[in-house]
Amino acid sequence: MNKTLTALSLAAAFISTGQTQAAEIDVTITNATKNIYFTPLLVAAHSSDIFLFRSGEAAGSEVEQMAEGGDIGPLSSLASNAGAVVVSNPASGPLNPGDSTTASMDTGDADSLSITAMLLPTNDGFVGLDSWPIPTTPGTYTVRLNGYDAGTEANDELATSMPNPPFVNLGTGGSGAETTVTNTSVHIHPGNLGDTDPTGGISDISSTAYRWLNPVAVVTVTVK
Incomplete structure (x- = not known):
């Protein structure tokens, strides 16, 4: 059964939970990748x-x-409609490599923290934090985040299959690094394979520019 967030399950969860711990927190997210x-x-x-x-x-x-x-x-609407405290797009756009952004939140009755955003360039990769328990003791806490593969699209690494904003330099003419989805569940992303041929090869992603390893982000949570 797919247990991913649904409006019904969210609503039921918020009604049934008995724990309350109102807290003000600052969530600082740093893009820890090179490119x-x-x-x-x-x-x-x-x-x-x-x-x-x-x-x-x-x-x-x-x-x-x-x-x-x-x-x-x-995803934001789904969470908000069920009562989650949501901050969307705290960086007012993409978060560049090496940059940080902060979301300030009053958590109310919430006791867990989640974070998501797509990784560019990838087919279906995203940075993620899954239901991290928010500490009840004031202080500063650090979490390192991995990149995940959603398992919804083959990692062919072709420009025609990925978002192609002007700040990402993709090649052309690749034959496809992968042709089928081999794991249809959310899993740790293997990273971009890429190649060094900008007009051919198996990938439209440059291996010298866009290879990456986990972790991809550092999150600092300040509980006040």
Whole structure:
């Protein structure tokens, strides 16, 4: 069964949870990659009974839209309508390599924190934090985030299959690094394969510019 966030399960979770812990937090997200961009980020504080995504389970359509095209609107609406505290796009656009952005939140009754954004350039890769327990003790906490593969699209690494904003320099003429999806569940992303042929080869991604390894982000949470 796909347990990815749904309006019904979200609503039920918020009604059933018995824990309350109002807290003000600052969530600072740093892009820790050399040359990978994050699309607009979604930061959500919610009940521990729900989640935006889960490794090993199929992604819902809202996660698919975020991971393949950077559209956080459906996922943000789903969470907000069920009572989650949501901050959308705190960087007011993509988060560049090496840059940071901060989302300030009053968590209300929420006790867990999730973060998502697409990784560019990838087919369906995203940076993710899944239902991290928000500490009750004031202080500063650091979490390192991995890049995930949504499992919804083959990692062919072709310019025709990925968003192609002007700040990402993709090649042409690739034959396709991958032709089929080999794992249809959310899983740790293997990273871009790429090649060094800008007008051919198997990939339209430059291996010298856009290779990456985990972790891809550092999150600092300040509980006040």
